[in-house]
Amino acid sequence: SKPSIGVIVGSNSRASINLQLAKALAKLVADKADFEFIDIGHLPLYNRDDDANTPQAFVDFKNKVRAKNGILFVTPEHNRSVPAPLKNALDAGSRPYGQSAWGGIPAAVIGTSPGGPATSMAQQHLRNILVFLDMPTMQQPEGFIQWKEGLVDADGNIGAASQQFLTTWMEKFLAWVERNAKAR
Ligand code: FNR
Secondary structure (H helix, E strand, C coil): CCCEEEEEECCCCCCCHHHHHHHHHHHHCCCCCEEEECCCCCCCCCCHHHHHHCCHHHHHHHHHHHCCCEEEEECCCECCECCHHHHHHHHHHCCCCCCCCCCCCCEEEEEEECCCCCCHHHHHHHHHHHHHCCCCECCCCCCEEECCCCCECCCCCECHHHHHHHHHHHHHHHHHHHHCCCCC
16 A cells, blocks of 8 residues: 655745745645645644643644654745644644654755755755654755746646656655664
8 A cells, every 4th residue: 555645845825935835745646645734824823731631633743643654744944944824733743752753764854945055954954853852854865846837737737857766856755764764
């Protein structure tokens, strides 16, 4: 059966270019995996004072994460780091202590921004966090994607110039998920 991949977009913008990229990436390998977009924009701000009475939104979010064979992070960069909504989701999913949803789930990191560095610094910060969360994360190929006219076309497909690179990238991610399958 097809692997179940959770897609977490690090932006809460309705017009997010990373959401557009993520949807187009899923289409590239739609025949090889099932993709569920796990929304983080609605999550309340994590506060450890609520650990004894975890908000239902966090319980539901963690259950979605836990059910996945792999997690694909598609994130913008905010001030050279991980956007606050994504950090909040990572923190919420990691607590209460000892009850993290993340451990052992294979992951990959990719993202787009209009600038030349193309989210590279946010991705490196995110990788640092994923080490601690014990998520085996694909190291190569990296995915520093500069947002340009035509990267995603009017129909929501990856444009011709990037199609081969990104199809290979997604296929390698799916192979990574299979090879690093979490013991269940
Ligand atoms: C940005 N942007 C940005 N871009 C970048 O390449 N490096 C950065 O450090 C930042 N910093 C930053 C901070 C904040 C608070 C905002 C709102 C934006 C620009 C960013 O790449 C651009 O807004 C993208 O469109 C964001 O991606 P989404 O939200 O459209 O997916």
